[in-house]
Amino acid sequence: MKRLAILGxxxxxxxxxxxxxxxxxxxxxxxxxxxxxxxxxxxxxxxxFRPELVAVADAGAAGALGDLLGAEAPKIEWGEAGLEAVxxxxxxxxxxxxxxxxxxxxxxxxxxAGRDVALANKEVMVMAGALVLRELRAHGGRLLPVDSEHSxxxxxxxxxxxxxxxxxxxxxSGGPFRTWPAERIAAASIExxxxxxxxxxxxxxxxxxxxxxxxxxxxxxxxxxxxxxxxQIDVVVHPQSVIHSLIEMNDGSWLAQLGxxxxxxxxxxxxxxxxxxxxxxxxxxxxxxxxLDLAAVARFDFEEPDAARFPCLPLAYAALAADEAAxxxxxxxxEEAVSAFLAGRIPFPAIAATNAAVLEAHIARVAPAxxxxxxxxxxxxxxxxxxxxxxxxxxxxx
Ligand code: NAD
Ligand code: MG
Numbered sequence: 001m002k003r004l005a006i007l008g009x010x011x012x013x014x015x016x017x018x019x020x021x022x023x024x025x026x027x028x029x030x031x032x033x034x035x036x037x038x039x040x041x042x043x044x045x046x047x048x049f050r051p052e053l054v055a056v057a058d059a060g061a062a063g064a065l066g067d068l069l070g071a072e073a074p075k076i077e078w079g080e081a082g083l084e085a086v087x088x089x090x091x092x093x094x095x096x097x098x099x100x101x102x103x104x105x106x107x108x109x110x111x112x113a114g115r116d117v118a119l120a121n122k123e124v125m126v127m128a129g130a131l132v133l134r135e136l137r138a139h140g141g142r143l144l145p146v147d148s149e150h151s152x153x154x155x156x157x158x159x160x161x162x163x164x165x166x167x168x169x170x171x172x173s174g175g176p177f178r179t180w181p182a183e184r185i186a187a188a189s190i191e192x193x194x195x196x197x198x199x200x201x202x203x204x205x206x207x208x209x210x211x212x213x214x215x216x217x218x219x220x221x222x223x224x225x226x227x228x229x230x231x232q233i234d235v236v237v238h239p240q241s242v243i244h245s246l247i248e249m250n251d252g253s254w255l256a257q258l259g260x261x262x263x264x265x266x267x268x269x270x271x272x273x274x275x276x277x278x279x280x281x282x283x284x285x286x287x288x289x290x291x292l293d294l295a296a297v298a299r300f301d302f303e304e305p306d307a308a309r310f311p312c313l314p315l316a317y318a319a320l321a322a323d324e325a326a327x328x329x330x331x332x333x334x335e336e337a338v339s340a341f342l343a344g345r346i347p348f349p350a351i352a353a354t355n356a357a358v359l360e361a362h363i364a365r366v367a368p369a370x371x372x373x374x375x376x377x378x379x380x381x382x383x384x385x386x387x388x389x390x391x392x393x394x395x396x397x398x
Contacts (some may be wrong), residue, residue: 002271005032005089005115007106008097010041012202013120013146013263017095018045019285020268024277032089034082034098034106037061050074053089055082080105086349088113093271096121097146099204100335101123101381104128108374114139118270120146122221123335127328128377129224143225144270149218150225150264152244152257158274160249167248168222171238172215172305173198173261178239182309188348191343198241198261207338210306216316217334220327223314223320230320235313236301242292250319260290311352315359322363325380332384335356340392350392358387 004021008014014035021028030049035042036057043065046054054076056062056358062078077085087094087106094110095118096103103121108128110117112135119125125132136143145151149170157165176195177185193210194203201209208214219233241261248254259265264286268277279286307314319326336353340346346354362384371377 001026002093003031003091004028004093004095004271005034005086005091005110006030006095006097007034007083007086007103008095008099008121009033009045010035010038011097011099012200013097013267014095014265017097017118017267017271018049020264020271020277020279022285023279023282024380027031027277031091032086034086039065039068046074047072053077055086063093077214084109088115089373091115091116093144095146095267095271096124097317099123099202101127101284101332102378105374108132111141111143112139114141116142118144118146118267120267123145123218123331125221125224126217128371128374129327130324130371131219131374131377133224133227144273145221145225146219146263146266146270147218148261148263148266149223151269153222153226153247155257155269156245156255160247160255164250165228165247166232166250168217168226168228168233168335169246169248170218170222170233170235171241171245172212172235172339173209173241174237174239174303174305175210175212175214177210177309178237180309181273185309186349187349190344193341193348197239199263201263203342204335204338207341207351208334210348211312212310213312213316213334213338213355215305216313217249219313219316220320223329230317235305239301240297240299242297243300244358253385258292259294262289264289281387283322289364312355315355316350318363319359322359323366323369324361325369325376326362326379328371328377329362329384330355330359332381333388336385336392337386346395354388354391357391358384361387 030051032053032353033051034055066073087110093116096107097120100123104124107124120347145154152292163345194206196206215235222233244257246256333355337351
């Protein structure tokens with residue numbers, strides 16, 4: 001019986017994780033759950049999974065959850081301390097599925113407690129990849145990728161000698177604006193940006209998929225997860241989202257992992273690795289999981305990503321080339337810009353323009369900055385947010 005603590009339980013990844021857990025009740029037990037403010041959904045999860053501890057965003061949400069659950073309430077904590085309590089609560093594995101920088105501290109706490117971590121919250125690796133690797137080595141836990149591309153690479157690399165790896169190729173769906181001309185993208189509405197062609201996900205990553213910032217964040221994530229330099233990581237657009245990513249070996253041979261675009265596959269793999277859960281035979285909460293039908297997919301298409309219409313992707317490479325703090329700067333600027341776009345305060349192209357301007361200002365401001373500890377990462381994050389907010393408020397992105 002594997003005991004699980006889940007950070008971000010009410011989100012898209014959190015809910016899908018619980019649907020996998022529900023289908024294998026003799027394999028997993030949920031000991032702790034953390035979420036933000038969706039207390040009704042969390043209360044329902046508490047009744048179904050009976051964790052010993054839950055955490056929510058703030059005192060108000062904690063009170064509301066306690067009222068909803070009454071005598072059924074487990075221990076309820078809140079705020080940053082609550083997230084960390086869930087991260088280090090008694091468990092064998094922590095599912096890191098918060099969105100954005102808020103997940104960094106609790107994910108590091110889980111790693112420092114020696115837990116295995118199933119990582120969906122890619123911003124953790126983008127902000128602090130080198131630090132995360134150091135802490136993993138010091139504390140002996142494993143990092144299991146949940147992001148579908150990284151899960152694919154992880155599976156393709158299994159059994160291969162690392163020195164034989166030539167190159168990682170991440171696939172990208174291209175997002176909702178793949179075929180749109182630049183002028184049309186410039187006027188894109190929030191609704192159109194949120195309408196992803198292949199994947200149903202939380203709002204932040206869906207906007208990141210529309211700008212291709214998501215693929216840029218994934219390049220940075222892959223750089224650290226697989227300890228491969230940026231020069232050996234490429235991106236190809238593959239609109240069907242069936243090939244989840246590929247590796248090229250030094251003999252010219254390629255290995256890929258394929259599947260339907262459904263996150264329950266990579267989530268289940270991260271929960272059970274090196275075993276595989278028999279999802280196809282599961283029924284119940286997984287009865288609707290489609291099987292891959294190649295004849296129905298009919299064809300695989302590939303194209304180069306267009307850096308002119310999607311300038312966020314090259315920004316990720318620029319950040320990796322700059323210094324260790326630059327990816328955290330880019331990530332923070334992007335979080336601020338995406339939330340401004342989702343609030344209707346800026347047009348779509350201002351996301352990329354803000355990210356570019358803040359990254360440029362960072363590169364111009366300092367001699368290359370090393371990241372020694374969490375404080376350095378948080379300082380870069382805070383500086384970049386202030387820069388981004390100032391530009392966003394002034395309606396000036398450059
Ligand atoms: P989501 O917005 O659906 O869920 C985020 C979760 O975090 C929710 O439970 C929310 O309540 C919680 N949360 C947010 N802020 C909080 C705070 N301050 N305190 C406590 N809880 C807070 O996001 P998602 O789509 O599930 O994505 C989660 C992570 O997984 C992201 O980093 C994303 O990039 C990554 N990811 C998601 C998918 C996907 O299919 N959804 C695929 C690959 C990677
Ligand atoms: Mg992905």
